[in-house]
Amino acid sequence: MAEMLEVSGLSKRFGGLVAVNNVSFSVREKEILSVIGPNGAGKSTLFKLISSFLRPTSGEVRLKGERISGLAPHIAARRGVVRTFQETTIFKNMSVRDNVIIAHHLRSKANLFGFFLGTGTARADEAAFGASADEILALLGLASLANETARNLPHGHLRALGIAVGLATNPSILLLDEPFAGMNHEETMRMVALVRRLRDLGLTILLVEHDMPAVMKISDRIVVLNFGQKIAEGTPSDIQANDKVIEAYLGSEDEAIGL
Numbered sequence: 001m002a003e004m005l006e007v008s009g010l011s012k013r014f015g016g017l018v019a020v021n022n023v024s025f026s027v028r029e030k031e032i033l034s035v036i037g038p039n040g041a042g043k044s045t046l047f048k049l050i051s052s053f054l055r056p057t058s059g060e061v062r063l064k065g066e067r068i069s070g071l072a073p074h075i076a077a078r079r080g081v082v083r084t085f086q087e088t089t090i091f092k093n094m095s096v097r098d099n100v101i102i103a104h105h106l107r108s109k110a111n112l113f114g115f116f117l118g119t120g121t122a123r124a125d126e127a128a129f130g131a132s133a134d135e136i137l138a139l140l141g142l143a144s145l146a147n148e149t150a151r152n153l154p155h156g157h158l159r160a161l162g163i164a165v166g167l168a169t170n171p172s173i174l175l176l177d178e179p180f181a182g183m184n185h186e187e188t189m190r191m192v193a194l195v196r197r198l199r200d201l202g203l204t205i206l207l208v209e210h211d212m213p214a215v216m217k218i219s220d221r222i223v224v225l226n227f228g229q230k231i232a233e234g235t236p237s238d239i240q241a242n243d244k245v246i247e248a249y250l251g252s253e254d255e256a257i258g259l
């Protein structure tokens with residue numbers, strides 16, 4: 001399998017603290033790769049470096065061979081590294097469908113003002129975006145909620161809408177930041193199935209997550225961080241049997257590794 005994203009020698013220093021320390025790995029096309037690690041291991045910082053929300057102290061990130069580290073986050077997103085939009089960036093007073101249509105404008109020729117003012121290019125785009133939005137909503141099991149106001153959605157559906165908004169921007173790689181946080185078992189299992197379906201449709205997915213059973217179920221491969229360094233990489237069964245990983249999790253307040 002070809003490599004979609006390459007992280008090489010990536011480091012981030014905050015004053016005297018090295019939050020991410022010389023981390024290298026790659027995400028292959030059409031795989032689900034999860035980054036795990038005890039609290040404070042550097043997962044969020046790594047995610048922000050990959051999505052260009054932070055500039056690395058050293059090292060680089062390449063998407064399909066092209067360097068993206070150092071670009072502004074919206075430019076990295078246009079190149080195809082898309083972080084799922086947090087619930088706070090969903091327009092809560094708009095319908096589910098309009099939220100997904102608006103997200104298409106990230107790749108549109110017309111700007112968002114055109115959408116609101118109804119200019120010619122915006123109208124043409126809107127028809128195409130509407131059809132695409134309907135497809136995405138159907139894929140995520142949100143079709144029957146298309147006209148619902150976003151604020152009325154239950155938690156699990158709101159999270160799915162966040163993914164729908166991410167998909168609307170046509171990503172090369174989708175970055176999911178703790179997609180199962182705050183979900184009950186049933187919602188988690190539904191989200192696991194959904195993310196796997198996206199992978200089966202050809203999407204490449206990188207996620208950071210605390211929920212170990214879900215990580216073990218969903219991942220093709222796992223990268224483990226501890227104190228900013230990569231300590232292991234492999235399939236879920238490799239990781240569950242890895243002594244360094246078990247040691248890193250023992251004595252931490254995180255959930256058990258799932259043994």
Ligand SMILES: Nc1ncnc2c1ncn2[C@@H]1O[C@H](COP(=O)(O)OP(=O)(O)OP(=O)(O)O)[C@@H](O)[C@H]1O
Pocket residue numbers: 014017018019037038039040041042043044045046
């Ligand atoms: N902006 C910042 N300034 C200073 N230190 C930071 C900053 N962001 C993160 N850190 C520190 O870097 C280290 C790694 O933090 P990070 O949030 O990346 O870990 P994490 O693995 O995501 O943790 P958690 O699982 O608790 O979310 C921590 O010691 C944290 O306090």
